[in-house]
Amino acid sequence: MKPIFYLFLFFVVSLQSQSQSITLNKSEFKPGESINVTFYASALYFENAWIGIVPSSVQHGSEAINDKYDLSYQFLRKKKAGIFQFVAPQKEGEYDFRMNDSDNNGREVASASFIVRSNDSDQSSSTGNNNDRDSHSHKITGTYTTDFQDMTLSISGNHVTGTYKFKDGKIDGILQGNQLVGTWRQSNGRGKLVFVFSDDFSSFTGKWGYNESTPTSKWNGKKIGSSSSAGTTSSSQTKVPSSPKSDSHSHKITGTYTTDFQDMTLSISGNHVTGTYKFKDGKIDGILQGNQLVGTWSQSNGRGKLVFVFSDDFSSFTGKWGYNESTPTSKWNGRKIGSSSSAASAGSVESSVPVNIAGSWSTSGSKDHRGRIHFWQNGSDFIAIAAWPDEATGMWKSYKGEGQIEGRQMNFNVLPSTTDGTSADQGYTYRMTISEDNSTITGHYTRHGKRTVDTNFYYKLVK
Structure with a gap:
């Protein structure tokens, strides 16, 4: 029987070695550009097998090492084939997409390399006129007081880097006109940001979000000091007008579209697009790059990601949507039926009621539900107690958290929570979003900075 066993084992190993691969739609991308990743995976992989972006300088082979250095990732969830959409890192360099067969000390099973390079870097060695870059450098460099303490920015070409005092924060992004699109990183997390500066770069209004989510939370700043080189030239600088590209997008995309999910109205500020649609009180939020909108949708019954590709004159779009963190694959098309000159400014009006989360919440809003969380609120400060029964012991256990x-x-x-007040950090972090009418709280949790399978939750107030 041994020859037969060895033949069968060889067949399984051979089949598995041929069943995983990663291919990209091209090998070179600009910072922030969308990347389509086609993959084939073995049915033998764990549900939490994943594909992520890792700097090429990181050693290959170990899932644990890839997990330590990944910039973004998506779980395979037992899919044997498919297409994932990623966004290229903002920092130029060489990177890999790496497939791993598990999220628990697994192994790397496939990879594909690519390069991130901006157009400016191709021209950086030329002797042409760089006055535009120099003017940006003189204007943006300096120190700003912000919602997350003081921040110091510097620029090389159009590549902006910086630090801020809150939790040893770091900034990295690309400046286009007066808009900075990039990433932030702190000792307790990381994510994306969009800053829109005033014409003289004396202040900015910004948004931030966690991980790969669209930036929606406020982050504003005002300059309190400039570098010495900026001070010697600022008096001779003229104001830089708003980017013509952004203005043209604003005139083209704003308006009302008839879509597969009823009428939708869009507006734009810089390249930040917001909108509403009638189906289940839907909302749109995303970033426009060229004629492609990448963002999120939210409704009274759920939320997820979307990708819309508009025609050259923005009279129509073909789109895809997906639930939660899944790759958009379902059809969502639209055709413009009206334009609005006031749409761009209307998006800045707040329509939500003041935040009020005080009380007891459960997944379904029922009093007998097994998963509960209670909030005590004082202004923007809160304390939370989450409780659920331990399936192994049948006893209830609870966790305590607090924040702003x-x-x-x-x-x-x-x-x-313990009776003597002592507690060991087990690495759990809750990331929650409160609905505009304070009726629901949605989100997910991570452990040691990693999001696992089936960690989403949907709370409603217990009545």
């Missing part, structure tokens, strides 16, 4: 509400976001660590 930022806009309609709550991001806080939770620790096990």
Whole structure:
């Protein structure tokens, strides 16, 4: 029987070695550009197998090492084939997409390399006129007081880097006109940001979000000091007008569209697009790059991601949508039926009621539900107690957390509750979003900074 066993084993190993691969739609991308990743995976992989972006300098082979250095990722969830959409890192360099067969000390099973390079970097060695870049450098460099303490920015070409005092924060992004699109990183997390500066770069209005979510929370700043080189030239600088590209997008995309989910009205500020549609009180939020809108949708019954590709004159779009963190694959098309000159300014009007989360919440809003969380609120400060029964012992256990509400976001660590007041940090972080009418709280949790399978939750107030 041994020869037969060895033949069968060889067949399984051979089949598995041929069943995983990663291919990209091209090998070079600009910072922030969308990347389509086609993959084939073995049916033998765990449900939490994943594909992520890892710098090429990181050693290959170990899932644990890839997990430590990944910039973004998506779970395979037992899919044997498909297409994921990622966004290229903002920092130029060489990167890999790496497939891993598990999220628990697994192994790397496939990879594909690519390069991130901006058009400006191709021209950086030329002897042409760089006055535009220099004017940006003189204007943006300096120190700003912000919602997250003082921040110092510097620029090389159009590549902006910076630090801020809150939790040893770091900024990295690309400046286009007066808009900075990039990433932030702190000791307790990371995510995306969009800053829109005033014409003289004396202040900015900004948004931030966690991980790969669209920036929606407030982050504003005002300059309090400039670098010495900026001070010697600022008096001779003229104001830089708003980017013509952004203005043209604003005139083209704003308006009302008839879509597969009823009528939708869109507006734009810089390249930040917001909108509403009639189906289940839907809302749109995303970033426009060229004629492609990448963002999120939310309704009274759920939320997820979307990708819309508009025609050259923005009279129509073909789109895809998906639930939660899944790749958009379902059809969502639209055709413009009206334009609005006031749409761009209307998006800045707040329509939500003041945040009020005080009370007891459960997944379905029923009093007998097994998963509960209670909030005590004092202004923007809150304390939370989450409780649920331990399936192994049948006893209830609870976790305590506290923090500050930022806009309609709550991001806080939770620790096990004990009678003597001592507690060990088990690495759990809750990331929550409060609905505009305070009726629901949605979100997910991570452990040690990693999001696992089936960690989403949907709370309603217990009545």
